[in-house]
Amino acid sequence: MTMKYLLAVLLTFQNGIHLLAVPATKSEVNWNLIQRNGWGARPAKESEANFKGSAPFLILHHSYVPSAAYTNQDCIAAMQYIQNLHMDTNGWSDIGYSFAICGDSNVYVGRGYNVIGSHAPNYNSRSIGLLLIGDYVAQLPTQTMLAVTHDFIDYSVKTGNLQEDYILYGHRQVRGTECPGAALYAEIQTWPNWQEVEQHNHVTTNAIQGKATKLSLVLTITTIVLLLPQRFT
């Protein structure tokens, strides 16, 4: 086997993996935006502050509980369950997420666009908090739910609610949690806008360490040079 042939096989293999990771296209999926009155949402206890402009971040979550819902009726029940949990147990003014995608292929409005959420500390005022209803520790959402997710993200960019060069994080990247579940987290790492959260900080830290090493070397040499004449006087 020549090196060229080996390289061709490797490239084909890599391309094959890449093709598998490409999301389903828009034309394959239909979804509706279910407004708050469509799922019987309670009014927020107090109106949340807004933020302006397109959100630079998209933070993805799973619900864990409820584990999954596939009918319209079960999805409505799941939304109400989560809202009650957030308002009554957590004491928040409303459901914490901006939107939720459910197994009935619909997108449910939580707090909506440009409303400060309660889902990811430090990112609540500059992100869309997107929940995928279900437990995705060991299994992925259905292909339809994933297709709706990609489509809804595109829709958010096209309507100017999400920056074109938005950064996608799984909830666990910004806080100590297993959310959005190991299986879903592995999946989103193949999506084009997903990023490693520490990357920038690592570069900065390395640059600072590099400068510090150089500085201490200069100081050591300077000290030796300064001390040398004194020893011989």
Ligand SMILES: [Zn+2]
């Ligand atoms: Zn989460």
